[in-house]
Amino acid sequence: MSSSSSTFQMGQLVADKHVRYILMSEKKESFESVVMDHLRMNGAYWGLTTLDLLDKLGSVSVNEVVSWLMTCQHESGGFAGNTGHDPHVLYTLSAVQILALFDKLDILDVGKVSSYVAGLQNEDGSFSGDIWGEVDTRFSYIAICCLSILKCLDKINVEKAVDYIVSCKNLDGGFGCTPGAESHAGQIFCCVGALAITGSLHHVDKDLLGWWLCERQVKSGGLNGRPEKLPDVCYSWWVLSSLIMIDRVHWIDKAKLVKFILDCQDLENGGISDRPDDAVDIFHTYFGVAGLSLLEYPGVKAIDPAYALPVDVINRILLTK
Amino acid sequence: MRKGSCSEEVCFDLLNQLEHLLESDPLIDEVGFIHPSQFTLLDKESGSVTDGSSPSFWNQDHKLGISTDILIQLCKDAKHAFLSTFKEYKCLENASTCESPTKNISSSGVSSCSLESRVMKHSQALLLLSSDFGTAWNARKLILSKQDQPLEAFTEELRLSKPVLSNCPKSEPTWSHRRWIIKMISRSFPTPQLQEIITKESELVESIGERSKMNYRAWYHRCWLVSYMTTEQVLQELKKSKRWAGLHVADSSCFHYRRRLMLRVLETHNVEGSNAYDKTEAHKIWKEELDWNKELVERYLGREALWLHRRFLSLNWIMHFGRNHSSETGQRMVMNEEIVTFVDKEIHLLESCMTVPDTKFEDFQAQALHAAVYMLWLTKNVPELWRMLEEKLGTEKIKCILNTVAQERPTSLLHQLDIFAADLEH
Numbered sequence: 001m002s003s004s005s006s007t008f009q010m011g012q013l014v015a016d017k018h019v020r021y022i023l024m025s026e027k028k029e030s031f032e033s034v035v036m037d038h039l040r041m042n043g044a045y046w047g048l049t050t051l052d053l054l055d056k057l058g059s060v061s062v063n064e065v066v067s068w069l070m071t072c073q074h075e076s077g078g079f080a081g082n083t084g085h086d087p088h089v090l091y092t093l094s095a096v097q098i099l100a101l102f103d104k105l106d107i108l109d110v111g112k113v114s115s116y117v118a119g120l121q122n123e124d125g126s127f128s129g130d131i132w133g134e135v136d137t138r139f140s141y142i143a144i145c146c147l148s149i150l151k152c153l154d155k156i157n158v159e160k161a162v163d164y165i166v167s168c169k170n171l172d173g174g175f176g177c178t179p180g181a182e183s184h185a186g187q188i189f190c191c192v193g194a195l196a197i198t199g200s201l202h203h204v205d206k207d208l209l210g211w212w213l214c215e216r217q218v219k220s221g222g223l224n225g226r227p228e229k230l231p232d233v234c235y236s237w238w239v240l241s242s243l244i245m246i247d248r249v250h251w252i253d254k255a256k257l258v259k260f261i262l263d264c265q266d267l268e269n270g271g272i273s274d275r276p277d278d279a280v281d282i283f284h285t286y287f288g289v290a291g292l293s294l295l296e297y298p299g300v301k302a303i304d305p306a307y308a309l310p311v312d313v314i315n316r317i318l319l320t321k
Numbered sequence: 322m323r324k325g326s327c328s329e330e331v332c333f334d335l336l337n338q339l340e341h342l343l344e345s346d347p348l349i350d351e352v353g354f355i356h357p358s359q360f361t362l363l364d365k366e367s368g369s370v371t372d373g374s375s376p377s378f379w380n381q382d383h384k385l386g387i388s389t390d391i392l393i394q395l396c397k398d399a400k401h402a403f404l405s406t407f408k409e410y411k412c413l414e415n416a417s418t419c420e421s422p423t424k425n426i427s428s429s430g431v432s433s434c435s436l437e438s439r440v441m442k443h444s445q446a447l448l449l450l451s452s453d454f455g456t457a458w459n460a461r462k463l464i465l466s467k468q469d470q471p472l473e474a475f476t477e478e479l480r481l482s483k484p485v486l487s488n489c490p491k492s493e494p495t496w497s498h499r500r501w502i503i504k505m506i507s508r509s510f511p512t513p514q515l516q517e518i519i520t521k522e523s524e525l526v527e528s529i530g531e532r533s534k535m536n537y538r539a540w541y542h543r544c545w546l547v548s549y550m551t552t553e554q555v556l557q558e559l560k561k562s563k564r565w566a567g568l569h570v571a572d573s574s575c576f577h578y579r580r581r582l583m584l585r586v587l588e589t590h591n592v593e594g595s596n597a598y599d600k601t602e603a604h605k606i607w608k609e610e611l612d613w614n615k616e617l618v619e620r621y622l623g624r625e626a627l628w629l630h631r632r633f634l635s636l637n638w639i640m641h642f643g644r645n646h647s648s649e650t651g652q653r654m655v656m657n658e659e660i661v662t663f664v665d666k667e668i669h670l671l672e673s674c675m676t677v678p679d680t681k682f683e684d685f686q687a688q689a690l691h692a693a694v695y696m697l698w699l700t701k702n703v704p705e706l707w708r709m710l711e712e713k714l715g716t717e718k719i720k721c722i723l724n725t726v727a728q729e730r731p732t733s734l735l736h737q738l739d740i741f742a743a744d745l746e747h
Contacts, residue, residue, distance in 0.1 A: 029393065030393070031389075031392045031393050031396065034393055034396045034397060034400075034451070035396060035450070035451040035453070035454075037400070038451070038453065038454050038455060038456065039453070080456075081455070084404050084408070084456075085455070085456045086455060086456040086459045088455060130459075132459060132462055132497075132501060133501070133504075134497045134500065134501070171632075171633055171636060171637070172629070172632070172633070176541070177541060178545070180544060180547075180581050180584065181541055181544055181545075182537065182540065182541065182544065182573075182574055182577040184537055207701070208701070208702075211698065211701075215694075226535070226537065226573060226574070227573040227625045227626050227629055228535065228571045228572070228573050228624075228625050228626050229535055
């Protein structure tokens with residue numbers, strides 16, 4: 001709290017420029033944009049959620065987005081990253097989240113989507129990402145988050161799903177993608193998020209995990225995702241949301257983190273990068289703004305740390321029958 | 322999906338060139354995107370003149386360079402060629418239900434076999450350009466899983482995905498594809514062949530780890546391999562990965578790999594419940610790792626990865642080798658003599674690391690911080706250590722340790738420090 005005085009010397013969030021950057025991002029063609037084509041669904045979720053957090057979702061055409069989105073759905077119920085591609089839970093969650101943002105979940109055949117997701121649960125409680133069987137705690141989170149939004153958690157064995165996630169806990173308090181895999185802030189977010197949604201946070205050693213997470217803050221104020229790595233804006237989301245869910249966010253220096261994120265903005269053309277002076281992209285723009293939202297930065301709507309959607313969107317879904 | 326009357330063969334001149342190159346040199350093991358100005362430089366280095374090859378590609382000694390000038394067009398062409406061919410292939414597969422012009426093609430002689438080879442050809446080119454294109458990997462899986470394939474079909478697939486990793490070492494779908502292949506091999510082929518593949522795969526991760534530092538995906542892949550290893554392989558891997566780790570002390574992932582192997586050693590020797598004084602293999606291996614880690618900690622000052630490795634080693638040492646036989650049923654852990662000596666040494670290490678000769682030298686400060694946090698972390702996990710710390714160090718020195726932490730991490734560990742501060746009152 002003593003460091004809050006430094007807030008006054010900080011730069012400001014150039015929200016309007018970020019909005020412009022997001023709205024323009026689909027128009028420029030680069031090699032990066034061509035090789036990102038297969039995960040357009042994720043890109044749409046990052047861009048649209050950022051717009052909503054900045055209260056500018058109204059500047060996109062809902063029908064245009066939704067009609068494209070529905071061309072990505074397969075017979076199985078799962079969504080692909082773009083038209084003509086194979087379905088995967090990674091894109092299915094993004095599709096559901098986008099529809100939630102637009103309050104358009106009613107156009108979904110909920111039974112079909114939820115059956116696709118539930119069908120990917122394995123005997124040991126884990127989840128595969130698609131029919132090809134790669135297992136990862138990221139997919140556990142995605143399945144649980146997705147089914148919770150669709151109010152279909154009863155379609156899976158939640159107890160087994162939780163047990164599997166707990167089996168991925170390491171001695172340092174963190175979590176990896178499968179049992180025995182190295183702790184990683186992104187995987188920790190997934191595991192803690194899934195445990196939060198299923199009301200199972202008592203499985204987390206909060207002090208121990210909080211210790212590991214707060215050691216991710218480096219001298220510049222930014223957060224890294226693993227020991228000895230450089231700080232990166234995207235961990236402002238993954239580390240911070242995890243710390244909030246386990247009620248240990250006061251263990252890091254929030255003011256320094258706000259400054260780090262603001263230093264990663266392109267003040268002229270909008271967009272946020274991984275580190276100061278690097279090239280911006282839509283992924284880091286989303287995680288930067290989402291991080292600022294968790295840090296209660298003025299002018300940014302509140303985001304839910306587990307569902308990764310604006311709080312008002314989540315309330316609208318969870319509070320209605 | 323095809324535009325106008327233009328067939329893929331005519332339209333995709335660049336793509337044809339690339340696919341021709343890949344076909345004529347199946348041993349290409351490295352691919353890179355390079356600026357065309359680099360081409361002449363590469364020619365000079367290799368001491369050869371490109372024999373009439375186009376300015377778009379460079380190919381020598383099984384290394385393939387693709388000009389950055391043509392990347393966008395080439396990638397778009399490859400994507401189009403792959404997606405339309407794959408669509409045709411899927412239609413042919415479901416010929417009875419699919420109403421598409423490809424039905425005519427199939428009846429006019431395009432066999433499913435040649436379509437298969439076209440899907441394989443286009444997906445290979447596409448994945449070299451866009452390694453995360455999951456649908457292209459899936460298409461290959463679909464074809465490979467169709468009928469009983471010989472082992473060579475799978476080892477060939479491992480070989481083909483290697484150049485993709487040379488250019489995109491962090492590509493998650495590429496690593497995942499390799500795991501899928503290994504799972505397929507493990508289901509259908511005898512163990513000796515699998516063991517050889519696992520060993521080679523482990524070596525591949527090490528060589529990629531050399532060029533791509535702290536690569537989570539690569540090291541995760543190596544950890545994943547451990548479950549397929551025999552006990553003997555685990556021990557060999559511990560020996561083999563030691564030198565690399567000693568040369569890359571900031572790479573926490575390679576130390577995690579060692580942790581994974583060390584835990585397998587514990588499991589195998591079923592240390593739980595056995596006599597702590599047993600000089601088991603596990604005991605010996607654990608001791609060696611602790612000693613080696615201490616050497617590294619003292620040689621390379623202020624390295625977080627080394628201290629984190631020590632947290633793991635010490636805590637497991639205390640938990641698995643430190644219990645007196647009689648204490649297993651009791652609530653409180655009773656330290657055996659070996660552990661008392663061990664903790665004495667750790668306190669000594671802490672004290673020596675806390676001596677900062679020159680306050681302006683950051684490495685020494687980092688070393689002091691890591692040492693102090695290491696001891697607090699151990700104490701949090703094994704509260705019995707607190708009493709030993711108090712006895713050995715005394716209140717003043719403990720306050721000094723707490724101050725070191727408090728200076729560097731103003732708010733972060735406050736909560737933990739509160740516990741200790743409260744403890745100091747009593």
